[in-house]
Amino acid sequence: MSRPPIPSTVIDRGINRHRNATIEVPAAAYGGFVMRRTGVSDRAASLRAERRLAALDEAHFAEIDVAMLYIEEARSRAERAAEALRRAGAEPHLVEAVEQAEAEISNVARRLRQGTLFAVPKEQLTL
Numbered sequence: 840m841s842r843p844p845i846p847s848t849v850i851d852r853g854i855n856r857h858r859n860a861t862i863e864v865p866a867a868a869y870g871g872f873v874m875r876r877t878g879v880s881d882r883a884a885s886l887r888a889e890r891r892l893a894a895l896d897e898a899h900f901a902e903i904d905v906a907m908l909y910i911e912e913a914r915s916r917a918e919r920a921a922e923a924l925r926r927a928g929a930e931p932h933l934v935e936a937v938e939q940a941e942a943e944i945s946n947v948a949r950r951l952r953q954g955t956l957f958a959v960p961k962e963q964l965t966l
Contacts, residue, residue, distance in 0.1 A: 903955050910948045917941035 921937040 900955070903951070907948060907951060910944060910951065914941055914944040914948065917944055 917937055917940050921934055921941060924934045924937060
């Protein structure tokens with residue numbers, strides 16, 4: 840049984856590989872041509888969605904890293920200021936105030952780490 844020639848035309852319902860397309864293909868078992876649907880599988884679509892979300896997460900965490908850097912710089916600067924005041928013989932209440940500010944900045948950094956890097960999304964807390 841001879842097979843009919845493969846047509847050179849493609850019935851286009853969206854050539855974009857990200858959309859579904861219908862292509863006319865030969866099917867020897869059926870003795871003619873059948874329409875085969877090609878497109879993105881559910882798995883490929885979900886994989887692309889996961890990659891997009893991962894890229895967004897990466898961008899979000901980059902912003903958090905920048906904030907953490909600024910917080911750490913402020914804490915380090917407060918630490919150096921307290922030491923400089925102590926060496927210069929400043930009033931004890933001034934040194935104590937700057938040390939207290941340093942401790943508060945450290946707490947801000949800790950809360951930011953706990954709330955972002957080590958936090959569990961609320962959706963994962965319920966069964």
